[in-house]
Amino acid sequence: MAIDETNPRLGCGRSIDEVWATINQPPTAHENGCAPCRTARGSLAKLAEAARTLRDNDAEDPSLQPHHAVKDAIMNLARAEVRRGNRLPVFQSGQGGITISEQAITSVIWFGTDALPGVRGRRCRVHADPATADALRPAGTAGISVDLRIAVASDTDIPGTAELLRQRIITMITGHVGLNAGTVNITVEDFYDV
């Protein structure tokens, strides 16, 4: 077996893995009587202790953090390349028009999900209604459709909550965006608490 070729063995034929597996238990009769096993146990125990010390020390050591300029550079780049999704045309006229980004609408939808207990709004896609997409639109008549994925608490009444959420999203999009959400598809993809 490949494992035998790669796993170092002691003089008594046992592998380091086997000794390691029971390092936190009292030595077996064999281990008590076997010199290579005793030595291996001793040095592996020391290693385990040192590994614990290193793990605890490093996690707490303030010098083992990247310089704050690293995060600044990452966030500056993310801001420069920020993803707003599509710009949905919601008003068009011969003298220009209005678009609203998918992300702006998504954030309104997340405000709606966050206000409902037991619901977590996740990925969201927003489309302009195909029926009116190419027409010249006066203000206030544009429709959109929403595909939202959510996670819920495991004790959630899913059909009831989904319906409540749908109504809430429709209301919020009317009030805070000024559009009409004709279709709101909600997909429950996960329980967030299990």
Added chain:
Amino acid sequence: MSEHPLEARLISSDLIADLAARTALDTPGVLRLEPTLKNLLIHLGKGTLQNLRRAETRTTPARHDGVFVTVHHGIADVQLDIATDIAFAALNVAQAVREQITRTVSHTGLTPGRIDISVLAIEHPPTAATARPPTPL
């Protein structure tokens, strides 16, 4: 009257951009102008990641970030990217901004052309409790 062509030459697109920005910011429900990727890259320069990291990164964006103006033959086209306050309906805010900018541009003697407004973000205005140090945006 040769007044209009003269004015067109006197009024720069920068001036119109400045007016459009002020007009937008004075419209209730507008939180800020929203700079775009293109502006930000120009603003940050073409540095490498390392240069970005080592350079001073907390500078302020150019004055007209989020506004693009072209003036041709006495006609001004304006494109404006904004963030709106969630307490308002974004579409109504954008509509009001369009109307106000059309009016402001007319007052300069230029003819308003295409006035395009993009709402890129809808947010709560920053409050004292959630205020954070100003970001480059």
Added chain:
Amino acid sequence: MDEHEPVALTRPEDLDEATVVARAQDGNLDAFEYLVEAYQGRLFRLAFRMLHDRGEAEDVVQETLVACWRQLPLLINVQAFSGWLYQMATNRCLDSLRRRSRQAEVVQEPVTLQSIPGSFTEPGAGGDPAREAEISCEIDGLTTALLTLPPGQRACWLLREIHERSYAEIAATLEISEPTVRGRLARARAQLAERMSQWQ
């Protein structure tokens, strides 16, 4: 406006990680910033213990998290987020070491390895100088021994013992089989244990 509206989105620290990842995928910068804060220290510690060079370790963190931002929308399973990050960081460390080995090999003396700026303010030592010295010695011995391991073994050992990743995750990260992970770990442990006993 509705009185019951929240004045802000739920803060990322009050959400489950999968939801934060999903929001970062859809371009939410607060969610992404939270993930950067949550992972930058862990990734730095992995890279620093792999490379023993602050500057290179910071480069690994920065490149990993920039790649994370750019490729996030492509991540299908949000539950796989941390494994995905560890994989990107580990690969960058291994690349860095390969580049280094192509250049002239510099044999590092243990004494230079100990000069980590500002390190060794061990918590839990309770201001006991003897215990602090002991901890410091323990860490020096282990980190010095670590640097003598082949990079693949070092990565396995750090991911398992310091970052507590599962065998399956490590196998996926390094694109090797689980038995290979076990083999590498066994050899790493044997070698580390031996080196450390030599030091004492």
